[in-house]
Amino acid sequence: MKATFMYGAGDVRVEDVPDPVIQQPTDAIVRTVRACICGSDLHPYHSLPAGEGAKSMGHELIGVVEELGSEVTGLNKGDLVIAPFAFADNTCVFCREGVHTSCLHGGFYGTDETAGLQAEYARIPQASGSLVPVPGVGEDSGLLASLLTLSDVYLTGYHAAFQGRVEPGKSVTVIGDGAVGLSAVLAARQMGAEQIILMGRHRSRTDLGREFGASDVVAERGEEGIARVLELTRGEGSHVVLEAVGHLPAYEQAYGVVRPGGVISRVGVPQYESAPIGFGSLFGKNAALTGGPAPVRAYIKAAIPQVLSGEIDPGRVFDSTVGFDGVADGYAAMDAREALKVMIAP
Amino acid sequence: MKATFMYGAGDVRVEDVPDPVIQQPTDAIVRTVRACICGSDLHPYHSLPAGEGAKSMGHELIGVVEELGSEVTGLNKGDLVIAPFAFADNTCVFCREGVHTSCLHGGFYGTDETAGLQAEYARIPQASGSLVPVPGVGEDSGLLASLLTLSDVYLTGYHAAFQGRVEPGKSVTVIGDGAVGLSAVLAARQMGAEQIILMGRHRSRTDLGREFGASDVVAERGEEGIARVLELTRGEGSHVVLEAVGHLPAYEQAYGVVRPGGVISRVGVPQYESAPIGFGSLFGKNAALTGGPAPVRAYIKAAIPQVLSGEIDPGRVFDSTVGFDGVADGYAAMDAREALKVMIAP
Numbered sequence: 034m035k036a037t038f039m040y041g042a043g044d045v046r047v048e049d050v051p052d053p054v055i056q057q058p059t060d061a062i063v064r065t066v067r068a069c070i071c072g073s074d075l076h077p078y079h080s081l082p083a084g085e086g087a088k089s090m091g092h093e094l095i096g097v098v099e100e101l102g103s104e105v106t107g108l109n110k111g112d113l114v115i116a117p118f119a120f121a122d123n124t125c126v127f128c129r130e131g132v133h134t135s136c137l138h139g140g141f142y143g144t145d146e147t148a149g150l151q152a153e154y155a156r157i158p159q160a161s162g163s164l165v166p167v168p169g170v171g172e173d174s175g176l177l178a179s180l181l182t183l184s185d186v187y188l189t190g191y192h193a194a195f196q197g198r199v200e201p202g203k204s205v206t207v208i209g210d211g212a213v214g215l216s217a218v219l220a221a222r223q224m225g226a227e228q229i230i231l232m233g234r235h236r237s238r239t240d241l242g243r244e245f246g247a248s249d250v251v252a253e254r255g256e257e258g259i260a261r262v263l264e265l266t267r268g269e270g271s272h273v274v275l276e277a278v279g280h281l282p283a284y285e286q287a288y289g290v291v292r293p294g295g296v297i298s299r300v301g302v303p304q305y306e307s308a309p310i311g312f313g314s315l316f317g318k319n320a321a322l323t324g325g326p327a328p329v330r331a332y333i334k335a336a337i338p339q340v341l342s343g344e345i346d347p348g349r350v351f352d353s354t355v356g357f358d359g360v361a362d363g364y365a366a367m368d369a370r371e372a373l374k375v376m377i378a379p
Numbered sequence: 380m381k382a383t384f385m386y387g388a389g390d391v392r393v394e395d396v397p398d399p400v401i402q403q404p405t406d407a408i409v410r411t412v413r414a415c416i417c418g419s420d421l422h423p424y425h426s427l428p429a430g431e432g433a434k435s436m437g438h439e440l441i442g443v444v445e446e447l448g449s450e451v452t453g454l455n456k457g458d459l460v461i462a463p464f465a466f467a468d469n470t471c472v473f474c475r476e477g478v479h480t481s482c483l484h485g486g487f488y489g490t491d492e493t494a495g496l497q498a499e500y501a502r503i504p505q506a507s508g509s510l511v512p513v514p515g516v517g518e519d520s521g522l523l524a525s526l527l528t529l530s531d532v533y534l535t536g537y538h539a540a541f542q543g544r545v546e547p548g549k550s551v552t553v554i555g556d557g558a559v560g561l562s563a564v565l566a567a568r569q570m571g572a573e574q575i576i577l578m579g580r581h582r583s584r585t586d587l588g589r590e591f592g593a594s595d596v597v598a599e600r601g602e603e604g605i606a607r608v609l610e611l612t613r614g615e616g617s618h619v620v621l622e623a624v625g626h627l628p629a630y631e632q633a634y635g636v637v638r639p640g641g642v643i644s645r646v647g648v649p650q651y652e653s654a655p656i657g658f659g660s661l662f663g664k665n666a667a668l669t670g671g672p673a674p675v676r677a678y679i680k681a682a683i684p685q686v687l688s689g690e691i692d693p694g695r696v697f698d699s700t701v702g703f704d705g706v707a708d709g710y711a712a713m714d715a716r717e718a719l720k721v722m723i724a725p
Contacts, residue, residue: 325665
């Protein structure tokens, strides 16, 4: 089968490899219907050292169940399923508390043990807990794009808004006009935010942000950007700040615009370890900090009917589709910001 | 009148100064019935540079109203009142949202504009919003110590537990066996925590912590302390960590023992600005960080009846009482950990 590997910064290759096989009785094999490239894949695309071998790529997928291990329950061959970007048993103590990304028997794709999902077939560990079937939807459905976003991007934006406790009457600032930021706008609108300020400077993206529900767009960055958000909030700042970038300047912007007693919710994977959290940044104004890798599995069952009914259409973040021969170009297009988010259709 | 000043690290003096007078129509003058020394006063006691003049000290007080500015409402001369450690108008947008420590017209004691409260008399700005009367309690009441803790220390511990969302069934770790840490233990017990692990190494203090509700005491620090808390929580960590110290090692201990999806709530004033918050500390396990200067005014009306009924007795954190001639010795005793918390009775 074809599968995607990164050999170093900027070096993405699709190669022929053996099809995956069941390794554990809890595994399933899924044939890919749609996969995609994530904004977080661009981090290694900028920084992965060359000469250290191939990194298996991808963690978002919808597909059809081809084979089931002997201990898998609740799934049948032929089911159309969504694979959350982290696998999880959905039964351990942390899964029961809604933190599936910390599952005691879970993990991530694209490791030495578990191949990435930008491939024609995938081995899904802990399949009973991980895979969520979508009954009544065929491989030709017009909803595939939106269903695919429930694998990661939309529900990552949703996680930000949920952890930030967005609710009616609240002012929300979203930092970042990438696909996760736009998803966070859509989720914040779903939760009834009164004001949604989108910080981003790419017109085609912020236009989609407005359609998703942004009430204001701030193109300025740094001190200027902070001043503009304060101006839009009567000098008070936003109750909730959704940080969907992961670089330090975005976090610095976040504590600059958060209101006393407000919440910063991060879902951009931090590209830093230490950052200001003392009296001058968070503590003095009782600002809280939350977020992390989204436990998509905790939210997916509620989101599927919203997609099927047309209540939300998060699949609009995909503005480009490639086959496996176009995956490397897809990375390049996302990196150049020529594409917002690239879908892979085998 | 007598008032307390710090001239540099370790140099506390009580001096005769003019009595305070009404400066604004929103001021009140209060005669001190009880004041006290705060753990946070020990930070300048360690680090205040000498030769830069006198710093006016103190921010905790119960007293009797002596004089009222022309615009003060809701108070009468002779009322016994509690003064929260930050003054606030109790009407601005942030006060209405429960963040009185960020009041638009509020502030702190011991500044160039507003003298500290370790004095025989005090000028209280924004008196209508700041001062809370306690009807029916006289200057000879046995409850003065516990009422005084509502000025800061108990409700600071309560703020930690409240912001950390302690509730029945939760495991809570409290870092620090000072008066705020012990108050946090008492508040966590009030909120029904199932397990309260107190991290501290001073036997007389941790013994009071057990009486306040701690189920376990961990004297170890650093990696050993983290290992011991994990052992006490089946390897999972605590749902809520209340950090009542303010030094970086205490924060590092906090993210070491917090459970995936858990909350670190800080009320020890951070003696650092930057600290780890990236994938390896908070983000990877979806741990949240909250806390700040306690908006005591938001909690005080609910706490007064608890003290008056005897439901809580937070005044037990006071183990020493001095007159104004003993204030300097009181600082020294707290610094040497010979006293847990020192009350000042004029």
